[in-house]
Amino acid sequence: xxxxxxxxxxxxxxxxxxxxxxxxxxxxxxxxxxxxxxxxxxxxxxxxxxxxxxxxxxxxxxxxxxxxxxxxxxxxxxxxxxxxxxxxxxxxxxxxxxxxxxxxxxxxxxxxx
Amino acid sequence: xxxxxxxxxxxxxxxxxxxxxxxxxxxxxxxxxxxxxxxxxxxxxxxxxxxxxxxxxxxxxxxxxxxxxxxxxxxxxxxxxxxxxxxxxxxxxxxxxxxxxxxxxxxxxxxxxxx
Numbered sequence: 001x002x003x004x005x006x007x008x009x010x011x012x013x014x015x016x017x018x019x020x021x022x023x024x025x026x027x028x029x030x031x032x033x034x035x036x037x038x039x040x041x042x043x044x045x046x047x048x049x050x051x052x053x054x055x056x057x058x059x060x061x062x063x064x065x066x067x068x069x070x071x072x073x074x075x076x077x078x079x080x081x082x083x084x085x086x087x088x089x090x091x092x093x094x095x096x097x098x099x100x101x102x103x104x105x106x107x108x109x110x111x112x113x
Numbered sequence: 114x115x116x117x118x119x120x121x122x123x124x125x126x127x128x129x130x131x132x133x134x135x136x137x138x139x140x141x142x143x144x145x146x147x148x149x150x151x152x153x154x155x156x157x158x159x160x161x162x163x164x165x166x167x168x169x170x171x172x173x174x175x176x177x178x179x180x181x182x183x184x185x186x187x188x189x190x191x192x193x194x195x196x197x198x199x200x201x202x203x204x205x206x207x208x209x210x211x212x213x214x215x216x217x218x219x220x221x222x223x224x225x226x227x228x
């Protein structure tokens with residue numbers, strides 16, 4: 001699976017949009033981009049995933065660049081409960097290859113009141 | 114659907130003792146995963162099952178670790194002769210492989226402290 005690079009930490013004001021970047025310059029054509037987050041003392045929580053088109057769900061939006069070498073997770077109206085470590089993961093689709101997720105250190109997003 | 118359940122939530126043991134953790138996946142999920150997470154690090158993959166078959170093991174899974182998933186339902190992870198370096202959060206996840214994507218849902222984890 002491709003390696004990802006994320007900033008170690010970010011701050012965002014409550015009510016504002018939080019934009020979390022991820023670089024995955026070595027991504028392959030059959031690799032999806034997944035985002036998970038982990039709130040303190042809890043297990044990781046799935047947020048969203050995509051292949052090449054932008055995606056949106058009730059939690060967030062995922063913007064993938066046209067060359068697929070980077071992506072941005074957008075939390076449109078951040079709340080204090082969004083304070084967590086956010087992980088960007090790329091993974092081969094279809095269950096091929098290694099099936100476990102490869103987590104890096106993620107981005108610690110702190111929402112300021 | 115009550116999500117992935119892990120028991121116990123916390124376990125304190127003395128070095129050299131054996132411990133066993135249990136994971137109950139989301140019903141009808143055919144895949145079950147074990148991860149380990151140490152302080153300040155992201156989770157690290159240990160092993161996974163498709164139904165009752167253990168299909169992959171990480172090199173992190175030493176001989177002292179064994180995992181089972183009898184009948185393709187719940188799973189257990191046993192650590193024999195625990196060492197202080199085994200202190201970590203042990204996470205279980207389950208998924209239903211459909212098409213090209215595989216979303217893993219995690220439990221709250223079992224925190225192991227080896228004294």
